[in-house]
Amino acid sequence: xxxxxxxxxxAGVSPxxxxxxxSDPGKLSKDTLQRVLKAAEELNYKPNSLAQVFRVKRxxxxxxxxxxxxxxxFARIVSGIERIAVENNYYLLVSDxxxxxxxxxxxxxxxxxxxxxxxxxxxxxxxxxxxxxxxAGRIPFVQAVETVHPMHYPTVQINNFSAAxxxxxxxxxxxxxxxxxxAGLKDRHVTAERxxxxxxxxxxxxxxxxxxxxxxxxxxMAGGAQSALRLLSRNRDLTALxxxxxxxxxxxxxxxxxxxxxxxxxxxxxxxxxxxxxxxCTPPLTTVMQPAERIGEVAMTLMxxxxxxxxxxxxQQTLSTELVIRSSAxxxx
Amino acid sequence: xxxxxxxxxxAGVSPxxxxxxxSDPGKLSKDTLQRVLKAAEELNYKPNSLAQVFRVKRxxxxxxxxxxxxxxxFARIVSGIERIAVENNYYLLVSDxxxxxxxxxxxxxxxxxxxxxxxxxxxxxxxxxxxxxxxAGRIPFVQAVETVHPMHYPTVQINNFSAAxxxxxxxxxxxxxxxxxxAGLKDRHVTAERxxxxxxxxxxxxxxxxxxxxxxxxxxMAGGAQSALRLLSRNRDLTALxxxxxxxxxxxxxxxxxxxxxxxxxxxxxxxxxxxxxxxCTPPLTTVMQPAERIGEVAMTLMxxxxxxxxxxxxQQTLSTELVIRSSAxxxx
DNA sequence: TATTCCAATACAAACGGTTTCATTGCAAGC
DNA sequence: GCTTGCAATGAAACCGTTTGTATTGGAATA
Numbered sequence: 001x002x003x004x005x006x007x008x009x010x011a012g013v014s015p016x017x018x019x020x021x022x023s024d025p026g027k028l029s030k031d032t033l034q035r036v037l038k039a040a041e042e043l044n045y046k047p048n049s050l051a052q053v054f055r056v057k058r059x060x061x062x063x064x065x066x067x068x069x070x071x072x073x074f075a076r077i078v079s080g081i082e083r084i085a086v087e088n089n090y091y092l093l094v095s096d097x098x099x100x101x102x103x104x105x106x107x108x109x110x111x112x113x114x115x116x117x118x119x120x121x122x123x124x125x126x127x128x129x130x131x132x133x134x135x136a137g138r139i140p141f142v143q144a145v146e147t148v149h150p151m152h153y154p155t156v157q158i159n160n161f162s163a164a165x166x167x168x169x170x171x172x173x174x175x176x177x178x179x180x181x182x183a184g185l186k187d188r189h190v191t192a193e194r195x196x197x198x199x200x201x202x203x204x205x206x207x208x209x210x211x212x213x214x215x216x217x218x219x220x221m222a223g224g225a226q227s228a229l230r231l232l233s234r235n236r237d238l239t240a241l242x243x244x245x246x247x248x249x250x251x252x253x254x255x256x257x258x259x260x261x262x263x264x265x266x267x268x269x270x271x272x273x274x275x276x277x278x279x280x281c282t283p284p285l286t287t288v289m290q291p292a293e294r295i296g297e298v299a300m301t302l303m304x305x306x307x308x309x310x311x312x313x314x315x316q317q318t319l320s321t322e323l324v325i326r327s328s329a330x331x332x333x
Numbered sequence: 334x335x336x337x338x339x340x341x342x343x344a345g346v347s348p349x350x351x352x353x354x355x356s357d358p359g360k361l362s363k364d365t366l367q368r369v370l371k372a373a374e375e376l377n378y379k380p381n382s383l384a385q386v387f388r389v390k391r392x393x394x395x396x397x398x399x400x401x402x403x404x405x406x407f408a409r410i411v412s413g414i415e416r417i418a419v420e421n422n423y424y425l426l427v428s429d430x431x432x433x434x435x436x437x438x439x440x441x442x443x444x445x446x447x448x449x450x451x452x453x454x455x456x457x458x459x460x461x462x463x464x465x466x467x468x469a470g471r472i473p474f475v476q477a478v479e480t481v482h483p484m485h486y487p488t489v490q491i492n493n494f495s496a497a498x499x500x501x502x503x504x505x506x507x508x509x510x511x512x513x514x515x516a517g518l519k520d521r522h523v524t525a526e527r528x529x530x531x532x533x534x535x536x537x538x539x540x541x542x543x544x545x546x547x548x549x550x551x552x553x554m555a556g557g558a559q560s561a562l563r564l565l566s567r568n569r570d571l572t573a574l575x576x577x578x579x580x581x582x583x584x585x586x587x588x589x590x591x592x593x594x595x596x597x598x599x600x601x602x603x604x605x606x607x608x609x610x611x612x613x614c615t616p617p618l619t620t621v622m623q624p625a626e627r628i629g630e631v632a633m634t635l636m637x638x639x640x641x642x643x644x645x646x647x648x649q650q651t652l653s654t655e656l657v658i659r660s661s662a663x664x665x666x
Numbered sequence: 667t668a669t670t671c672c673a674a675t676a677c678a679a680a681c682g683g684t685t686t687c688a689t690t691g692c693a694a695g696c
Numbered sequence: 697g698c699t700t701g702c703a704a705t706g707a708a709a710c711c712g713t714t715t716g717t718a719t720t721g722g723a724a725t726a
Contacts, residue, residue: 001445004683014706019684029704049446051682054387055711061426070412072405079403082429091448093394094427096415112334113382115424221613254613280554280587282615336712347676352714362674384712388681 002043011039022047061091062303063116065107067123067146069096072275073245073292074122077145080296081120088304090117099123105130111139118303120144124189127153140306144299148189154302154315156295160190163288163321164197164244167270170286170323171240172205175332176268180235181214182227182243182252191216194244194272219244224251232259239268239332246271246278246287253281253328268329284326291319335376344372355380394424395636396449398440400456400479402429405608406578406625407455410478413629414453421637423450432456438463444472451636453477457522460486473639477632481522487635487648489628493523496621496654497530497577500603503619503656504573505538508665509601513568514547515560515576515585524549527577527605552577557584565592572601572665579604579611579620586614586661601662617659624652 008015013032020027021036028036039045053059064081066074078094085092093116097103104123108131110116118140121127126148127141137152147155171179181198184191199209215231217223224247232238232255241256243249249271253263261267263283271278271287278285298317305311341348346365353360354369361369372378386392397414399407411427418425426449430436437456441464443449451473454460459481460474470485480488504512514531517524532542548564550556557580565571565588574589576582582604586596594600596616604611604620611618631650638644 015683016685016707017705020705023684027704032704046442046446048682049443049448050383050387050390050392051711052684054383054713055682055684057383057711059383068412069415070405070408072403072408075403075405075408078427079401079429082402082427086428091443092427094411094415094425095419096412109379110382110424113379115382221609225613250610250613253615254617257615276554277583277610280558280583282586282590284587337714338712348713349677349715350675353675356714360674365674381712384681385714387683387711388713388715390681 002045007039007045011035063093063119065121067099076292077296080293081300084300142302156298156317160193161197164194165201168198168201176240179240180231180238182248183216184219184244186216221247221251224248225255228252228255241269246273246275264330283328286326286329289322335378340372340378344368396426396452398454400432409625410629413626414633417633475635489631489650493526494530497527498534501531501534509573512573513564513571515581516549517552517577519549554580554584557581558588561585561588574602579606579608597663616661619659619662622655
C-alpha cells in the first residue's frame with residue numbers, strides 16, 4: 001500500500017504538503033495541490049487511518065452499549081444513532097451488554113484506552129455506578145431510553161409517567177375498571193415510572209389500585225405470555241390488560257387467545273413502544289408510540305455535540321409520545 | 334493518563350519490560366513482573382490501544398455490513414456474530430448499508446485504511462462487484478445469509494432451494510393446489526432460489542406453475558400486506574399463500590383478515606425465517622426455521638479463522654433448516 | 667578459574683502520519 | 697533599493713507502543 005512518502009516523492013513535495021493537501025487544501029497553491037492529488041490518485045493512496053488516529057488522538061468512533069441487540073426497539077434506536085453517526089463521520093462500535101455491568105464497565109474502558117471517543121448507553125445503569133471513582137465528564141457519555149434522573153450527563157428519554165398515565169386514562173375512559181397490569185422487570189426505573197403513571201390515572205378516576213393485579217416479568221413476548229397466564233388464571237373477571245411493552249402485550253394476546261378468549265371482545269389489551277409488529281397483530285395493537293429512531297438520532301446528536309465541546313454536560317431531552325389507537329382495546333359494553 | 338514510560342520509571346525498568354509484562358509475562362523474572370504489575374496498578378495504567386494497534390497493525394475489530402440493522406433477522410445474526418466476536422476478543426463495527434453499493438464499498442475501504450481487520454457482509458452483493466479491481470483474498474471477507482455462488486471467499490448460508498421445496502411440499506401434501514406466492518424482491522438471489530424450490534415441489538406433485546400467482550415485493554410486513562392485497566383481489570380462489578419471509582407472511586395475514594377471511598380456515602399461510610413473532614401471531618405461523626444466531630456465529634468464526642490464516646479462503650458452510658409446523662396452514666377440506 | 671551459555675533486561679528503531687516552527691521567495695510599502 | 701509581511705513549503709519532532717538486537721550478569725561447564 002502506498003504511503004504518504006511515496007506520494008510526496010512522486011509529486012516532488014514534502015510529506016507535510018501531502019498531508020495538508022487532504023486536511024487543509026486551501027493552504028496549498030493551486031498548482032501543487034493538483035500535483036499532489038494526481039500523484040495520490042495514481043498511487044491509489046489511502047492514508048493509514050490508524051496512524052492518523054494515533055497522532056490526532058481521536059478515533060471518530062463511538063461505542064453503543066445495547067442491552068440486547070436482537071430486540072426490535074433497541075435495533076431501531078441503533079438505526080437512528082447510525083444515521084446521525086454517518087452524517088457526522090463517526091463509526092459505530094456496538095456491544096451487546098446483556099445488561100451485564102461487567103461488560104458495560106469494559107465498554108467505558110474503551111474510551112480510556114482510546115478505542116472510542118465516547119459511549120452511548122441504552123441500558124439503565126448509571127455511569128457513576130459503573131465507575132464510581134470516575135467523576136462525570138471525564139468520559140463523553142450519553143444515556144438514552146432507559147434513563148434515571150437526575151443525571152450529570154446528557155440523556156434522551158420519554159416521559160414514561162405521563163405516557164403510561166395517558167394510556168391508562170384511555171382505558172378508564174373506555175369504561176374499564178378491572179384492569180390487570182403486565183409490568184416489566186420489577187427493578188427497572190421505567191417499570192416504576194410507568195406503574196406510577198398507571199396509578200395516577202386510576203386515582204383520577206377514583207379507582208382503587210390493587211397490587212394483586214400487577215404481574216412483573218421480562219420485557220419480552222415469552223415474559224408477557226407467562227405473566228398473562230398467571231394473572232388471567234387468578235383473575236377471570238379482568239376486562240383489560242395494561243402492559244408495559246408491545247412484546248409483553250403480544251405475548252399476553254397469544255395467551256388470552258389460547259385460553260379461549262376472543263379479543264378485543266372478551267379482553268382489551270394495550271401495549272407500549274409501538275413496534276412495527278403491533279400494527280400487524282391480530283387484533284392490531286393499541287399502544288403508545290415511543291419515537292425510537294428519533295431517540296437514537298437525538299442521542300447521537302448529543303454525543304456529537306459533546307465531543308465537539310458544544311454542550312456543557314447535562315442536556316436532558318424529553319421526547320414526546322403519542323397514543324396510537326388501533327383495535328386491541330375497545331369500549332366496555 | 335499514565336503511560337508506559339511512567340510505569341517503567343516507577344518500577345525502575347525500561348518501557349520494553351513493561352510492555353512484555355503484559356504481552357509475554359513468562360519472559361520476565363518473578364520479581365520484576367511483580368514490581369511492574371504493582372506500579373501499573375498504582376498508576377492505573379491502561380495501555381493506549383491506539384498506539385498498540387498502530388504499531389501492531391491489527392485493530393482487532395471487524396466490520397459488519399448490515400442491509401438494515403432494524404430488521405429482526407439481521408439483528409439476530411448480528412447478535413450471533415457479537416457473541417463469537419467477544420469470545421475471540423474482537424470489536425464489532427456496524428454499518429447500516431441500506432443495501433447501497435456505495436456504502437458497502439466504503440466499508441471495504443475501512444480495511445484498506447486499517448480501521449477494520451475484515452468485513453462480514455450480510456447483504457447479497459459480491460465482493461468482486463464492489464471492488465472489481467481487487468482480487469479476492471486481499472481483504473478478509475465473509476458473506477452470510479444472502480450469498481451467491483460460487484464464491485472465492487468463505488460463506489455461511491442455508492439451502493434456500495431445498496428449504497422452500499420442503500415447505501411447498503408440506504403445503505401440497507396438505508392438499509393445496511391453488512397456491513399463491515408472495516415472493517421477495519425480484520432481483521434477489523434468495524428470492525430466485527426459493528422460487529425454484531417452490532416450483533420443484535409443484536413439479537413433484539404434477540401441479541403446473543402459474544407465474545400469474547406470484548407477486549414480488551420487499552421483504553417486509555408492509556410489502557407482504559400490499560402484495561397480498563394485489564394477489565388476493567385478483568385471485569379469490571387461492572387456498573394457500575407460500576411467502577418468502579415471516580414478515581411478508583404477517584403482512585399477508587393482516588390483509589387477509591382485513592379482507593374478512595378467517596385464518597387458517599379460509600386461507601393457509603406459510604412464512605420463512607422463524608422470527609420470534611411468528612410464534613405469537615394469530616394464527617401462529619407455520620414457517621421454516623433459519624438458524625439466524627448460528628449463522629452469525631459461524632460467520633464470525635470463519636472470519637476469526639480467516640484472520641488467523643487458518644482457512645484458505647473458500648470455506649462454504651451450509652446450515653440446516655427445519656420446518657416448524659404451527660397453525661397458520663392446515664389441511665384443505 | 668576461564669569460558670560458554672542463557673535468562674533477563676535495556677536500548678533504540680521503527681510504525682505513518684500530523685503539526686510546529688523555520689525558511690524561502692516574492693509582492694507591497696516606504 | 698531596502699525593509700516588511702505574507703503565502704507556500706520543508707524539516708523535524710512527536711504521538712505511545714512493540715520488538716529486534718545488544719548487553720549484562722550469573723550459572724553451568726570444562
